[in-house]
Amino acid sequence: MAHASASPSSPDAAAAVELQNVEKRFADFTAVTGINLTIKKGEFFSLLGPSGCGKTTLLRMIAGLEFPSSGKVLIAGQDVHDVPACERPVNTVFQSYALFPHMTVRDNIGFGLRMKGMGRDEIRVRVDKIMELVQIGQFAERKPHMLSGGQRQRVALARAVVNEPTVLLLDEPLGALDLKLRKELQFELVALQRRLGITFICVTHDQEEALTMSDRIAVMNRGHIEQLGAAEDLYESPRTRFVGGFLGTCNIIEGSVTNRGPGGASVTTAAGPMRVEFRKDSDATRRDKLTLGIRPEKVRLREEPGNEQENCFPVTVKELQYIGSETHYLLDCSGLQLSAEVMNSKVGSQGFEAGQKAFVYLPPAGLVVLDD
Amino acid sequence: MEWRKERECIFGEQLSPLDQTLRSLRTSGPAIVWTTLFLFVPLLGIVFISFMSRGSYGELQLPLTFDNYSRFFGFGSFGFDPLYPYILLRSVLLAVGSTLLCMICALPLAFFIAGLSPRYKNLALTLVMIPFWTNLLIRTYAWQMLLSAEGLVSKIAQFVGLVGEGMPLYPSLGAVYLGTLCDYLPYLVLPLYASVEKIDWTIVEAAMDLGAGRIQSFRHAVLPQIIPGLAAGIVLVFVPATGQFIVPDLLGGAKTSMLGNSIAQQFGPSRDWPFGSAIAMSGILALMFALIIYNRILAKRGGEGLL
Numbered sequence: 001m002a003h004a005s006a007s008p009s010s011p012d013a014a015a016a017v018e019l020q021n022v023e024k025r026f027a028d029f030t031a032v033t034g035i036n037l038t039i040k041k042g043e044f045f046s047l048l049g050p051s052g053c054g055k056t057t058l059l060r061m062i063a064g065l066e067f068p069s070s071g072k073v074l075i076a077g078q079d080v081h082d083v084p085a086c087e088r089p090v091n092t093v094f095q096s097y098a099l100f101p102h103m104t105v106r107d108n109i110g111f112g113l114r115m116k117g118m119g120r121d122e123i124r125v126r127v128d129k130i131m132e133l134v135q136i137g138q139f140a141e142r143k144p145h146m147l148s149g150g151q152r153q154r155v156a157l158a159r160a161v162v163n164e165p166t167v168l169l170l171d172e173p174l175g176a177l178d179l180k181l182r183k184e185l186q187f188e189l190v191a192l193q194r195r196l197g198i199t200f201i202c203v204t205h206d207q208e209e210a211l212t213m214s215d216r217i218a219v220m221n222r223g224h225i226e227q228l229g230a231a232e233d234l235y236e237s238p239r240t241r242f243v244g245g246f247l248g249t250c251n252i253i254e255g256s257v258t259n260r261g262p263g264g265a266s267v268t269t270a271a272g273p274m275r276v277e278f279r280k281d282s283d284a285t286r287r288d289k290l291t292l293g294i295r296p297e298k299v300r301l302r303e304e305p306g307n308e309q310e311n312c313f314p315v316t317v318k319e320l321q322y323i324g325s326e327t328h329y330l331l332d333c334s335g336l337q338l339s340a341e342v343m344n345s346k347v348g349s350q351g352f353e354a355g356q357k358a359f360v361y362l363p364p365a366g367l368v369v370l371d372d
Numbered sequence: 373m374e375w376r377k378e379r380e381c382i383f384g385e386q387l388s389p390l391d392q393t394l395r396s397l398r399t400s401g402p403a404i405v406w407t408t409l410f411l412f413v414p415l416l417g418i419v420f421i422s423f424m425s426r427g428s429y430g431e432l433q434l435p436l437t438f439d440n441y442s443r444f445f446g447f448g449s450f451g452f453d454p455l456y457p458y459i460l461l462r463s464v465l466l467a468v469g470s471t472l473l474c475m476i477c478a479l480p481l482a483f484f485i486a487g488l489s490p491r492y493k494n495l496a497l498t499l500v501m502i503p504f505w506t507n508l509l510i511r512t513y514a515w516q517m518l519l520s521a522e523g524l525v526s527k528i529a530q531f532v533g534l535v536g537e538g539m540p541l542y543p544s545l546g547a548v549y550l551g552t553l554c555d556y557l558p559y560l561v562l563p564l565y566a567s568v569e570k571i572d573w574t575i576v577e578a579a580m581d582l583g584a585g586r587i588q589s590f591r592h593a594v595l596p597q598i599i600p601g602l603a604a605g606i607v608l609v610f611v612p613a614t615g616q617f618i619v620p621d622l623l624g625g626a627k628t629s630m631l632g633n634s635i636a637q638q639f640g641p642s643r644d645w646p647f648g649s650a651i652a653m654s655g656i657l658a659l660m661f662a663l664i665i666y667n668r669i670l671a672k673r674g675g676e677g678l679l
Contacts, residue, residue, distance in 0.1 A: 063581055064580075065577050065580070084580070085577070085580040086589075087583075091581060092577075092581045094574055094577070098574040099575075099578075100575060100579075100592065100596070101596075111579070111582050111584075111592070115582055116583055159582070160582075163583070
C-alpha cells in the first residue's frame with residue numbers, strides 16, 4: 001500500500017472520495033484549483049471557508065451536479081467522470097433543503113428508493129424506520145410547507161440517508177436554523193454519522209460548527225485548500241495567517257530573525273526580542289522575516305514580570321470586556337496591539353483595570369510561525 | 373374602547389367592518405358593475421331567449437318551450453338527426469387538438485425564452501406578443517395567401533414534395549390547425565413562461581441527486597412546478613378555441629360547421645335567435661362540465677385546483 005499511496009493516480013482502497021488535481025473554471029473565474037484530497041471511509045469531513053471560496057463547487061463536483069474542468073474525482077476508488085448525478089452512490093442535503101413541495105414527507109423520503117425501483121411495501125418499511133430515527137414520524141403525511149425549519153432539515157437528512165449512500169454530502173446543513181437549534185442538531189448529526197457509519201462531507205462557513213463536528217477539516221480560501229487536519233491541529237498550529245484568523249482569533253506579530261538556533265530562533269518585534277520554536281516541516285527556517293501568531297487565551301497576563309527571562313513584556317491595559325467566566329483584554333505592548341483572554345479562576349476581583357500597567361508572557365510553545 | 377375590538381388592522385389602519393366593505397366596493401366596484409352590465413345581464417338574456425320561440429318573421433315569441441334544446445339534441449321536425457351534437461363534438465375535438473398542438477410548441481418555447489439572457493428575453497417575449505397587434509381576420513387572410521397554390525409556403529411544400537405540383541395547402545384541416553396555433557400560442561406561452569421562470573432548479577437537482585434520470589426529473593420535479601402556468605394556459609386556449617369560427621371558415625373552406633359558425637348562422641341568416649341561444653347555452657354548459665372535470669384532475673394531481 002506504501003507503493004500505492006506514493007503514486008497519485010492509483011486509487012486508495014480506504015478512500016471514500018479522492019480528488020486528484022481538480023480544477024473548475026467558469027466563464028470568467030476559476031472557482032477551485034489544484035485540489036488534492038483524500039477523504040477516508042466513515043469519516044466526518046468538513047470543508048470550511050468563507051463564502052465564495054469554492055467549497056460548494058467542490059461538493060457539487062462530488063455530487064455530479066458540476067463537472068471538473070480538469071482533474072479526477074474518484075468515489076470508492078472509481079473514476080466518476082462519466083457517471084451522471086443520478087447514478088452516483090452519493091446523496092446530498094441541500095442548503096435550502098430542496099424538498100419536493102407537492103409531496104408529503106413520506107413521499108419525499110421514499111423518492112430515492114422509488115427511483116431505484118424498490119417495491120411499495122419495502123419502501124414503506126424503510127421510510128418508517130428512518131423517520132423514527134430522525135424523530136419525524138408524526139409528520140409523515142404533511143407537506144413540507146407545513147413544517148418548521150428544523151423539521152424540514154430532518155426530512156432533508158432522512159431523504160438522503162435512507163438511500164444508504166457511500167458518501168453523504170451536506171451543504172451548509174444547519175445554516176438556515178437559529179443558534180439553539182443549530183447546537184442541538186450538531187450533536188445529532190454527529191451521533192447519526194457514528195451510528196450509520198456513512199462518510200459525511202459537510203460544507204460550512206461556521207468555524208465552530210466545523211470544529212465541534214468534524215474528524216478532519218479542510219480550510220479553504222480563494223479556491224484552494226489552505227490547511228488540512230484535525231480540529232485541534234488546525235486550531236493549535238495554524239500554518240497560514242488566513243487559517244489563524246479564520247479559526248478563532250489570533251494575534252499577529254511581525255518580526256525579523258536575529259539569531260538562529262537548533263529548532264528555533266530569536267526574533268526582533270515591535271514589543272522586543274522574542275524566542276520562537278519552529279515546526280519540523282516549516283520553511284520558516286530559511287526566511288528572515290517572520291509572521292508570528294498567538295491565540296488570545298495563550299497570552300498570560302500578570303502583575304509582576306515573573307521568573308521567565310524571555311518573551312515577557314510590559315503592557316498597558318487599554319480596554320477590557322468582562323464576560324463572566326473569562327475577561328477579554330485589549331493590551332498595548334509598546335505600540336503592538338495584543339488581545340488576551342483570561343479565565344477568571346481567582347475568587348473575587350480579577351485585578352486588572354483599564355489603564356493599568358501589567359506584564360504579558362508569550363510562551364514560545366504558543367507562538368506559531370505562520371506562512372503568508 | 374370596547375368597539376375597537378371589532379376593528380381589524382389592515383396595512384396598519386384600524387378599520388370597522390363597514391369601512392372595509394366601503395373600501396372594497398370603491399376598488400372592485402367598477403369591475404363588478406362592468407361584469408354585471410356586459411356579461412351577466414346579456415348572459416341571462418340568452419338563457420331566457422333560449423326558452424322562447426321564433427315567430428314566422430324571426431321575431432321572439434312568448435310560449436316558453438324546451439323545443440330549442442330538444443332540436444339541438446337532434447329531435448327536430450324531420451325525425452332524429454344528431455347534427456348539432458356532432459358539431460359540438462367536432463368543435464371540442466378541434467379545440468383539444470389545437471390545445472395539444474399549442475402545448476407541444478409552447479413548452480420548448482417557454483423553456484427557451486426563460487433560458488435567454490435578460491436582454492434577449494424581453495425581445496423574445498415581444499416577438500411572441502406581436503401577433504396580438506394585428507387583427508385576427510387580417511392574419512387569417514394572410515395565411516390564405518401564404519397557403520394558396522401560388523403562396524410562399526405552398527411553393528416550399530411543393531418543392532420539398534409534401535404536396536403535388538401546383539397544389540395549394542388550403543383549404544385543409546392542417547391549415548385550420550396552423551391558423552389556430554398562431555392565434556392561441558401566446559395565450560399558452562405567456563402564463564407557462566411565468567411558471568418556468570420561477571422554477572426552483574435546486575429541486576430538480578435534488579431529484580437527480582436521488583437517482584431520477586432526465587425524464588423522471590422532468591415528471592417529478594419540473595412538471596409539478598409549472599402546472600399552475602400550464603393549467604391556466606390550457607384553459608385560456610381551450611375555451612376560446614371551442615367557439616372559434618373565423619379560422620375554420622376561412623382556412624377550412626367553410627365545408628364543415630363548427631359551434632361558432634352554427635351560432636352565427638342562427639343569429640344572422642336564419643334569424644332564429646331562440647335556437648342560436650340554445651346552441652350557445654349548450655356550448656357553455658359543455659365547456660363548464662369539461663372545466664369541472666379538468667379541475668378535479670388537477671386537484672388530484674397538484675393539490676390545489678384552478679377554480
